[in-house]
Amino acid sequence: MVRVRGAGGGRVSIAGVACYRPGNRPHLYYQLRVHRRRKGEPRGFTWQDYRDLIITTHHNVSAPLIWCWDNLNIHLAPELADFAAENKEWLRIYRLPAYAPDLNPAEGIWSLLKRAMANFAAADQAGLVRIIKRKLKKIQYRPHLIDGCLAATGLRIEPW
Numbered sequence: 001m002v003r004v005r006g007a008g009g010g011r012v013s014i015a016g017v018a019c020y021r022p023g024n025r026p027h028l029y030y031q032l033r034v035h036r037r038r039k040g041e042p043r044g045f046t047w048q049d050y051r052d053l054i055i056t057t058h059h060n061v062s063a064p065l066i067w068c069w070d071n072l073n074i075h076l077a078p079e080l081a082d083f084a085a086e087n088k089e090w091l092r093i094y095r096l097p098a099y100a101p102d103l104n105p106a107e108g109i110w111s112l113l114k115r116a117m118a119n120f121a122a123a124d125q126a127g128l129v130r131i132i133k134r135k136l137k138k139i140q141y142r143p144h145l146i147d148g149c150l151a152a153t154g155l156r157i158e159p160w
Contacts, residue, residue: 010035010036010037011034011043012032012034012035012125013043013045014030014032014132015030015031016031016106016109017053017057018105018106018149019061020105020147020150021157022158026143026150027061027140027146028109028136028139028140031049031052031056032129032133033045033049044074045074051079051080054067054083064091065092066092067091067093067094068093068096070095070100071098075095102153103153103154103155104153105152108153109139112149113132116135116139117131
């Protein structure tokens with residue numbers, strides 16, 4: 001989450017997934033949610049947003065998914081568990097241990113993003129969204145960076 005100070009305030013939330021397959025280049029898929037402090041507007045991602053990210057990733061990868069995520073409260077939503085149960089032929093969800101961000105390759109992506117944005121100042125929320133999208137696109141086109149985020153966890157992807 002990146003907060004915007006000044007006129008209008010608000011924040012930009014990002015949900016993303018790093019995808020790895022043995023012998024293929026890694027991929028990064030993400031979604032942004034812009035909160036403009038309007039009445040009734042959701043402040044962050046809902047379980048439906050995460051479901052949509054899973055479905056989009058599945059369509060783009062065209063393969064079964066093993067989905068690992070942390071214990072963010074919305075990840076534990078019963079609706080997501082029901083969705084996983086309904087789609088168990090192509091989706092497996094595993095939870096990372098609590099307080100173990102060092103096992104999550106996505107945390108490395110967010111670290112890269114924050115470092116890339118360190119010398120930029122956005123005048124408004126739209127400018128911040130442009131900077132975030134530009135920096136994430138640069139990460140997407142540098143598969144060695146995404147591979148490095150997995151290597152930093154100490155985890156390995158092995159073919160079945």
